[in-house]
Amino acid sequence: MVSGTNFCRCVVFLLSVFIFLTCPGLRAADFWFAQITDPHVGVKYTENNAALEQVVASINKLPVDIKFVALTGDLVNNGADNVADMDLAKSILSKLNKPLYIIPGNHDIIAERAEACASSFKEYFGPLFFKKNCDNVMLYFVTLGMNNADPGIPGYQPLVKMRAAMLADPSKPKIVFQHIPPLNEWLNPNSEFGTPNQLGLWRLLISNYNVKALICGHLHRNQLMFFGKTPVYVGPATGFVGDTRQASYNIYHYRGGRLACVTVQVPDAVQSGS
Numbered sequence: 001m002v003s004g005t006n007f008c009r010c011v012v013f014l015l016s017v018f019i020f021l022t023c024p025g026l027r028a029a030d031f032w033f034a035q036i037t038d039p040h041v042g043v044k045y046t047e048n049n050a051a052l053e054q055v056v057a058s059i060n061k062l063p064v065d066i067k068f069v070a071l072t073g074d075l076v077n078n079g080a081d082n083v084a085d086m087d088l089a090k091s092i093l094s095k096l097n098k099p100l101y102i103i104p105g106n107h108d109i110i111a112e113r114a115e116a117c118a119s120s121f122k123e124y125f126g127p128l129f130f131k132k133n134c135d136n137v138m139l140y141f142v143t144l145g146m147n148n149a150d151p152g153i154p155g156y157q158p159l160v161k162m163r164a165a166m167l168a169d170p171s172k173p174k175i176v177f178q179h180i181p182p183l184n185e186w187l188n189p190n191s192e193f194g195t196p197n198q199l200g201l202w203r204l205l206i207s208n209y210n211v212k213a214l215i216c217g218h219l220h221r222n223q224l225m226f227f228g229k230t231p232v233y234v235g236p237a238t239g240f241v242g243d244t245r246q247a248s249y250n251i252y253h254y255r256g257g258r259l260a261c262v263t264v265q266v267p268d269a270v271q272s273g274s
């Protein structure tokens with residue numbers, strides 16, 4: 001026979017378990033997401049278009065619960081102001097059955113046409129900087145000054161935006177998505193990141209506000225590097241550009257502040273002639 005005291009203890013225990021399981025602030029965040037990067041699609045790039053189609057179909061069929069797909073830039077090859085290419089890209093991506101969060105790369109925002117490209121990209125896919133909350137982990141999607149040839153986007157100050165966002169969520173775990181990994185190549189003399197000091201400031205922000213990882217593209221190959229002590233995951237290209245031999249994308253498992261990453265190659269998207 002259960003005594004009154006034991007019954008109370010049992011109820012308290014069960015209530016504690018219930019609260020632990022249902023309150024996201026008390027249990028470790030645990031979720032999966034996918035990264036597509038550098039598909040470089042366009043009306044003229046039929047192989048790249050087919051590769052993105054197959055990557056989308058592959059993600060839709062994954063047997064894990066993908067919470068969102070991050071596309072980390074170079075969606076199109078010849079600039080986001082090319083309406084035919086952007087219509088095509090949007091049409092392929094509309095087949096994804098997961099939430100899509102997307103930032104542009106240096107092939108979306110072409111240096112000589114930065115303002116027009118940025119304006120068009122925003123019309124198709126929304127703001128250049130935004131944040132999302134996934135299982136109490138803050139996701140920051142940041143369009144950044146691209147490379148040495150990039151004039152920057154008039155009126156757009158990602159460093160200011162990032163600092164304000166991080167001050168608003170100082171201790172929450174974060175994942176930052178940006179197209180170009182924070183290499184010296186990334187220094188842009190015409191933007192607010194144009195000096196080593198500013199790259200250092202970026203490193204300080206990343207280092208001091210509980211950023212668990214940066215997720216990038218641009219290099220068209222898988223690579224793990226570190227920015228200070230923060231891991232930087234560079235994803236493989238979906239499009240056939242440079243050395244890409246097979247369309248690929250990454251899936252990530254975030255659990256309790258750590259990321260595990262695996263690359264998925266799309267078997268049917270082997271480059272013709274290879």
Ligand SMILES: [Fe+2]
Binds near residue numbers: 105107219241
């Ligand atoms: Fe690229």
